[in-house]
Amino acid sequence: MDKPFAITLDPGSSLANHTGSWRTFRPLYVDRLPPCNAACPAGENIQSWLYHAESGDYEKAWRALTENNPLPAIMGRVCYHPCEGACNRQHVDAAVGINAVERFLGDEAIRRGWRFESSAAATGKRVLVIGSGPAGLSAAYHLTRMGHQAVIHEAAPLAGGMMRYGIPKYRLPRDVLDAEIRRLVEFGVELRLQSKVMNVLAAMQEGFDAVFLGVGAHIAKRAYIPAGDASKIIDAISVLHDMEGAQGDELRPMLGRRVVVYGGGNTAIDVARTAKRLGAEEAVIVYRRTREKMPAHDFEVEEALQEGISIKWLSTIKEAGEDDIMVEKMALDASGFPQPTGEYERIPADSVVLALGQDADLGLLANVPGLATDKGLVQVDAGMMTGHPGVFAGGDMAGNERTVTVAVGHGKRAARAIDAWLKGETYVSPPKHELATFERMNPWYYSDAPKTVRPVLDIIRRQSTFEEVLGGLDEGNALFEARRCMSCGNCFECDNCYGVCPDNAVIKLGPGKRFLFNFDYCKGCGMCATECPCGAIKMVPEEN
Amino acid sequence: MLKQMEGSRAVAEAIALCRPEVICAYPISPQTHIVEALGEFVKDGSLAPCEFINVESEFAAMSVAIGSSAAGARTYTATASQGLLFMAEAVYNASGLGLPIVMTVANRSIGAPINIWNDHSDALSQRDSGWLQIFAETNQEALDLHIQAFRLAEELSLPIMVCMDGFILTHAYERVDMPTQEQVDAYLPKYEPRQVLDPAEPVSIGAMVGPEAFMEVRYLAHAKQMDALRLIPEYAAEFKKVFGRDSGGLVHSYRTEEADTIVVAMGSVLGTIKDVVDEMREAGHRIGVLGITLFRPFPIVQVREALRRAKRVVVLEKSMAVGLGGILATNVGMALAAKPIDVYTVVAGLGGRPITMRSLHALFRRAEKNDLDPVTFLDLNHSLIAKQMERERAKRRSGPAAEAMLRDVGVVAAKLA
Amino acid sequence: MSFQPVKFYQTGTFTVGNRLLPPEERSVQSQEKRYNSINSGHRACQGCGEALGARYAIDAAMEATNGRLICANATGCLEVFSTPYPETSWQLPWIHSLFGNTAAVATGIAAAIKVKKLKGERRNIRVVAQGGDGGTTDIGFGCLSGMFERNDDVLYICYDNGGYMNTGIQRSSATPPAARTATTMAVGPEPGNVFGQGKFVPAIAMAHEIPYVATATVADLRDLEAKVRRAMEFQGARYIHILVPCPLGWGTASNETIRIARLAKETGMFPVFEAEYGEVKSVVAIRHPLPVEEYLKPQKRYAHLFGKTPQVEVIAKLQALADRNIKKYGLLDGGAR
Numbered sequence A: 001m002d003k004p005f006a007i008t009l010d011p012g013s014s015l016a017n018h019t020g021s022w023r024t025f026r027p028l029y030v031d032r033l034p035p036c037n038a039a040c041p042a043g044e045n046i047q048s049w050l051y052h053a054e055s056g057d058y059e060k061a062w063r064a065l066t067e068n069n070p071l072p073a074i075m076g077r078v079c080y081h082p083c084e085g086a087c088n089r090q091h092v093d094a095a096v097g098i099n100a101v102e103r104f105l106g107d108e109a110i111r112r113g114w115r116f117e118s119s120a121a122a123t124g125k126r127v128l129v130i131g132s133g134p135a136g137l138s139a140a141y142h143l144t145r146m147g148h149q150a151v152i153h154e155a156a157p158l159a160g161g162m163m164r165y166g167i168p169k170y171r172l173p174r175d176v177l178d179a180e181i182r183r184l185v186e187f188g189v190e191l192r193l194q195s196k197v198m199n200v201l202a203a204m205q206e207g208f209d210a211v212f213l214g215v216g217a218h219i220a221k222r223a224y225i226p227a228g229d230a231s232k233i234i235d236a237i238s239v240l241h242d243m244e245g246a247q248g249d250e251l252r253p254m255l256g257r258r259v260v261v262y263g264g265g266n267t268a269i270d271v272a273r274t275a276k277r278l279g280a281e282e283a284v285i286v287y288r289r290t291r292e293k294m295p296a297h298d299f300e301v302e303e304a305l306q307e308g309i310s311i312k313w314l315s316t317i318k319e320a321g322e323d324d325i326m327v328e329k330m331a332l333d334a335s336g337f338p339q340p341t342g343e344y345e346r347i348p349a350d351s352v353v354l355a356l357g358q359d360a361d362l363g364l365l366a367n368v369p370g371l372a373t374d375k376g377l378v379q380v381d382a383g384m385m386t387g388h389p390g391v392f393a394g395g396d397m398a399g400n401e402r403t404v405t406v407a408v409g410h411g412k413r414a415a416r417a418i419d420a421w422l423k424g425e426t427y428v429s430p431p432k433h434e435l436a437t438f439e440r441m442n443p444w445y446y447s448d449a450p451k452t453v454r455p456v457l458d459i460i461r462r463q464s465t466f467e468e469v470l471g472g473l474d475e476g477n478a479l480f481e482a483r484r485c486m487s488c489g490n491c492f493e494c495d496n497c498y499g500v501c502p503d504n505a506v507i508k509l510g511p512g513k514r515f516l517f518n519f520d521y522c523k524g525c526g527m528c529a530t531e532c533p534c535g536a537i538k539m540v541p542e543e544n
Numbered sequence B: 001m002l003k004q005m006e007g008s009r010a011v012a013e014a015i016a017l018c019r020p021e022v023i024c025a026y027p028i029s030p031q032t033h034i035v036e037a038l039g040e041f042v043k044d045g046s047l048a049p050c051e052f053i054n055v056e057s058e059f060a061a062m063s064v065a066i067g068s069s070a071a072g073a074r075t076y077t078a079t080a081s082q083g084l085l086f087m088a089e090a091v092y093n094a095s096g097l098g099l100p101i102v103m104t105v106a107n108r109s110i111g112a113p114i115n116i117w118n119d120h121s122d123a124l125s126q127r128d129s130g131w132l133q134i135f136a137e138t139n140q141e142a143l144d145l146h147i148q149a150f151r152l153a154e155e156l157s158l159p160i161m162v163c164m165d166g167f168i169l170t171h172a173y174e175r176v177d178m179p180t181q182e183q184v185d186a187y188l189p190k191y192e193p194r195q196v197l198d199p200a201e202p203v204s205i206g207a208m209v210g211p212e213a214f215m216e217v218r219y220l221a222h223a224k225q226m227d228a229l230r231l232i233p234e235y236a237a238e239f240k241k242v243f244g245r246d247s248g249g250l251v252h253s254y255r256t257e258e259a260d261t262i263v264v265a266m267g268s269v270l271g272t273i274k275d276v277v278d279e280m281r282e283a284g285h286r287i288g289v290l291g292i293t294l295f296r297p298f299p300i301v302q303v304r305e306a307l308r309r310a311k312r313v314v315v316l317e318k319s320m321a322v323g324l325g326g327i328l329a330t331n332v333g334m335a336l337a338a339k340p341i342d343v344y345t346v347v348a349g350l351g352g353r354p355i356t357m358r359s360l361h362a363l364f365r366r367a368e369k370n371d372l373d374p375v376t377f378l379d380l381n382h383s384l385i386a387k388q389m390e391r392e393r394a395k396r397r398s399g400p401a402a403e404a405m406l407r408d409v410g411v412v413a414a415k416l417a
Numbered sequence C: 001m002s003f004q005p006v007k008f009y010q011t012g013t014f015t016v017g018n019r020l021l022p023p024e025e026r027s028v029q030s031q032e033k034r035y036n037s038i039n040s041g042h043r044a045c046q047g048c049g050e051a052l053g054a055r056y057a058i059d060a061a062m063e064a065t066n067g068r069l070i071c072a073n074a075t076g077c078l079e080v081f082s083t084p085y086p087e088t089s090w091q092l093p094w095i096h097s098l099f100g101n102t103a104a105v106a107t108g109i110a111a112a113i114k115v116k117k118l119k120g121e122r123r124n125i126r127v128v129a130q131g132g133d134g135g136t137t138d139i140g141f142g143c144l145s146g147m148f149e150r151n152d153d154v155l156y157i158c159y160d161n162g163g164y165m166n167t168g169i170q171r172s173s174a175t176p177p178a179a180r181t182a183t184t185m186a187v188g189p190e191p192g193n194v195f196g197q198g199k200f201v202p203a204i205a206m207a208h209e210i211p212y213v214a215t216a217t218v219a220d221l222r223d224l225e226a227k228v229r230r231a232m233e234f235q236g237a238r239y240i241h242i243l244v245p246c247p248l249g250w251g252t253a254s255n256e257t258i259r260i261a262r263l264a265k266e267t268g269m270f271p272v273f274e275a276e277y278g279e280v281k282s283v284v285a286i287r288h289p290l291p292v293e294e295y296l297k298p299q300k301r302y303a304h305l306f307g308k309t310p311q312v313e314v315i316a317k318l319q320a321l322a323d324r325n326i327k328k329y330g331l332l333d334g335g336a337r
């Protein structure tokens, strides 16, 4: 076109004008640490496995999950999910049901027979793992992934530790437990049952390069209660232990019609609920402080109350008789400690079950040079190594935070340290990203979506059978739940930056490849950072 | 084909023959009959395909024209007087964007006081708008000039105003020779726009231009207009070949051979002037006429040449530059700068005041004796002015002048005391 | 709701893109090779809502017409920052004529296209006209109304930034009450713009009973795109009024543009709806109702309301305006009436 001068211009010629020179701040793409990941004791990269689950690629999600935790089906049932407590979504509507999705993935993996894979070459190193609780299983799993041969020695006839001999079936069906342990064995973990290690150093001599201890804490703590001969006082751990393998009624522990449980932890709750299922008409928990102070999780207390268990708050057992006990009322003092009031009450009881915590049996550690204990706990460094080189420990025996998830995390951490130690190195964990706090997010963008409620077993069946109480999600609502994840701090390719830039200064690289800024044109307005839903863009001052 | 018809109708038919594609219409006397006729042609299907748009103002009329012309359509509109002023911003814009719109201006005075009758104030107010301006002397010429206007506008990519005297031409029934469609088609090629809004070749039209190039843009507009001085005679000659008659061109001399006095004028008044000149020539006066057909660009060389041998020039114009004198006269004066020729400005016929042969006879005779003021107002009622001036001197709130003077001439009944 | 409801896809339709959506349901702006009708290198201020709104709208119209679109643009910021000689940012045929005549220019283009189509010289091309609030609700209002009344085949888009920004933030008939502008300074007994009768052009457009009228904001891209797409399904006059915050004129940070637009909608200060042939057809409901202060406070043009003695009465009057919108358009229940 022979166009008129100056008045008529060729299209798009403004590209010659590099508005990037206006910029005083520049945007940067960052990855921040999602709060769920930060809170996960097992170090799961939750946001990243949810990312795959969101698009329905469950296998990829499961593989991302099991990079850190080999027991998702178990975890999806028994984990106390601190991740959900930290989840930013709770400030929008309710936390993402991470635990439920994890369980869905774990169950899906069992259903579809997904197996672990590892590309690491065999190192020829052998590591002894003592105990097949979650700590031991996790350590063995990670060691195997790294190419080492892990050999588990387990005293009990079946693997799983407290997951089998503590946590009741109605919360963790044993086929699930078995399936996840079986997968580990198929992966190459060597499991020797009924082989109790009596002396750790001696056992190490049998051709092991390092050892990981995960013997748990199985010795029930006792309280002194004056008791008549006829009174029946037993501990919760033995009750629950005896439940395992007790198929017929005759093998089940005999607790009577009226059962009093003494303690305020999750074990107390579990044993009370078990007693109810064993046929007790009354199951009463006696606890010396208030509900707020109770260590048991709220949802467990709630479930117990639903099932007809009653709780006597601010009470201690003074003595146990043949068919009743005497309870003293307590009152909280100014600093919140329970103090005796001198007021007494008798309540009927056929048996008293003590659920007052456990100590670790550290007999096998006698005379290990350098190994230190404190208040019954083995002392370890950041890499879970005890004072004795090459001897590592984790799980209940090494810490006061006693959960399956913590144990799994310990196992993983120890495996990394063992791997480094075997190479003559020290493991240093990579620097953590800045936390993706809620203030950094733009929650507007997440659609309104209340948490999916998992189906719950009806109350009659809960009071009489050991069927699993909490159901799982089906594929439809698992997908929905996964998609409630806000991907805190990590780009999920929502195209917002690409779209909201008034200067077209964001380059879209294509699916999975994220974005680039075009600094020739970016004026540094900061809209991309403000409108990034998940806070994955940060503005930094321009250097001249 | 010879036809006896109203000027407006003749122009409308000629425009229809030019196959306009978009016509914008907004009523104002004395232009209405033209667009009314065109509207009828479009509605009855005789002019098709063509979009006839009844807009809501002259500003919209010109704006619609801008849009359609930029999109490559042959575009026509017409206006007058207040309407031309109302569209003024768009008038400048159309030329600035180089859009070959053809617009008839049915010349009429500008208020206040509002007045519907003929003079040239409206068109001349837009003399620097960047439009070409051609003035028709007769209805035949008006008709012919429109045909030439499309050709010229589209070749130059500039808009053209074809000016014809309101009522005197637009409403006069005269005999015209209406060309055939074949003739017009042979003369007027299909519109090939210089720039067009087209998704196949997108451009941005109407950029903001700063001091770094604005002067150049303006100069180019000027140069383009000046190019019309070359093209117009060519197109007029071609016109004659196709249609068999002289029409258009730059200027026309009439009986100027050995003329001491040459009267310069534009538009239909030339007819009256020529009659007077004929009679004066009969009586032995050395007087002639120079009719200006093209006012913008101003054919300065041709005017100078035509007036070169005159002793004096009388510019009789239907317009005035308030506070200065004449507009046409100023332009003619520029052509005669550094020539020892007296130029008399005569402002005549404002607001439809008849320009009579009698007055012209008297005027020209006085001119021959150099008995004219530099600026003369033809047939001014001096006593009326004197009375009004007296009133205004006597009383600050002397009331509206126009009404008072009408009362003086007895048109309006005296206000009750 | 004007846009397609989607199942829960993490961000639903709120974000620009969504990898979880089927490709055909994704927004125009999320496309890797989108039109970018207005290209990089334009000279709009940092964070200009108008630059953003224009790309959103014109790209959507380009998509709807398969690139067969011509644009007429009124004088104003958008025109000035996009086409200073020797550079233009526009990638489609585009014309700027004057400040107050854009609707008419577009009418002319549409008329030309119609004739050319009848003659078989050109294929179908659609026309969009665009201008600021000043160019639309004030000086261009006559031409706009004429275009509506004739039902010319033009989509007119008004980018409402509440004032004459290009000339230095003066008041227009779209400037909200109490807002400070260069001609309604925050001084005297009634600082800021007067509480007039208001002039909500979308309602006036509806009074013409033209085929389609809609409002939108730059904060809701999917809604905006859906409206442009819908508009292009009609022949005849169509009008979309888009709220585009102006960081310079409103005294907001350049990164806040979208947030402010969202607050305008969420507080009810700016009703988002669509209408066909003069009847409201759908309303975008307020998601999280908020008091007007939330919208007013971040803007310096309202700073005088929040001085040492907060102008509670003025704020209450503004709240009343929002409440009126909420009631009139049913903004809390999505227009269910």
Ligand SMILES: Cc1cc2nc3c(=O)[nH]c(=O)nc-3n(C[C@H](O)[C@H](O)[C@H](O)COP(=O)(O)OP(=O)(O)OC[C@H]3O[C@@H](n4cnc5c(N)ncnc54)[C@H](O)[C@@H]3O)c2cc1C
Pocket (backbone or CB within 6 Å): A078, A079, A080, A130, A131, A132, A133, A134, A135, A136, A153, A154, A155, A156, A159, A160, A161, A162, A163, A166, A167, A168, A195, A196, A197, A198, A214, A215, A216, A217, A218, A240, A266, A267, A270, A361, A364, A394, A395, A396, A397, A402, A403, A404, A405, A407
């Ligand atoms: C009733 C109850 C309910 C619980 N519920 C939950 C829950 O819902 N969620 C949760 O996260 N946590 C729960 N816990 C806690 C959780 O079970 C433990 O924190 C976790 O199992 C500890 O794992 P670990 O590997 O350290 O030890 P354990 O699971 O105790 O495993 C230790 C293993 O080592 C074996 N072993 C011990 N000594 C030797 C030896 N010398 N040689 C060979 N083998 C040996 C033991 O037989 C055992 O199998 C619960 C605990 C109890 C008691």
Ligand SMILES: Cc1ncc(C[n+]2csc(CCOP(=O)(O)OP(=O)(O)O)c2C)c(N)n1
Pocket (backbone or CB within 6 Å): B089, C050, C075, C076, C077, C078, C099, C100, C131, C132, C133, C134, C135, C136, C139, C161, C163, C164, C165, C166, C167, C172
């Ligand atoms: C006839 C006319 N009057 C005034 C102006 C000056 N002018 C140019 S742009 C503008 C303001 C435009 O305001 P608006 O239409 O709201 O667009 P914005 O710049 O705010 O985007 C004004 C007053 C003009 N160009 N033409």
Ligand code: SF4
Pocket (backbone or CB within 6 Å): C043, C044, C045, C046, C047, C048, C049, C050, C051, C077, C078, C081, C161, C165, C166, C245, C246, C247, C248, C249
């Ligand atoms: S003044 Fe306002 S509308 Fe104009 S370019 Fe700047 S931000 Fe955009």
Ligand SMILES: [Mg+2]
Pocket (backbone or CB within 6 Å): C132, C133, C134, C159, C160, C161, C162, C163, C164, C165
């Ligand atoms: Mg504006």
